[in-house]
Amino acid sequence: MKERRVDGRNDLRLYNSILYKHFGDDFPDQSKKYYANEDASQWFDEWGQDTEDCYIRKYNTSYYREREDYFARNNYRIMRYADVLLSYAECLVETGTSASDAAVYVDKVRERAGLSKLKDSRWKDCLSSKEVFIKRLQMERALELCFEGWRWADLKRWGLLDSQAGIDELKARDKDFNNFVIGKHKRMPIPTSEVEISKIDDVPQLTQNPNY
Known part of the structure; x- marks a missing residue:
């Protein structure tokens, strides 16, 4: 900030x-x-x-x-208007709307916080492409919605947990990802007791999540 x-x-x-x-x-x-x-x-x-x-x-x-x-x-707050606006901007740019048009809804959140519009900010280059805009939108969501419980769902939706490049990006800001294992830690393990009681004719009906 x-x-x-x-x-x-x-x-x-x-x-x-x-x-x-x-x-x-x-x-x-x-x-x-x-x-x-x-x-x-x-x-x-x-x-x-x-x-x-x-x-x-x-x-x-x-x-x-x-x-x-x-x-x-x-x-x-279960859901805030700022979340709706930022989510809408993300949907727009992901479905082909230009970054400039999607930025209108990000700007509503920024201006409420007293900040300038994206086109007038140090981040104006984010309007040049979908990829750069999405990166800026990711930061705007982190700033606006911190401690509101959306971060993990956001990281999964953006695919940052599925590649080493994504994990390296997260580790640069959050040391909690230093031990993150791709293909494992995106999910929690199913308790062994639940696997056991799911058995029918001694065959488990629940399959343990990968790498556990």
């Missing part, structure tokens, strides 16, 4: 998604509180002193009240 808003300030989606040390310095115009007598720039020692220490903030309340540990009154 290094791209800044049109007004020069930081992308508010970062502020609303992640809690990290010195985040208050990045968003001095935000005055929401986490504790009754502490403003949002406060970072407590027990939260960690490493610059990479961070916490999920999305859907949390901006205040702390006694006896509300691990709870927030915000309803979970």
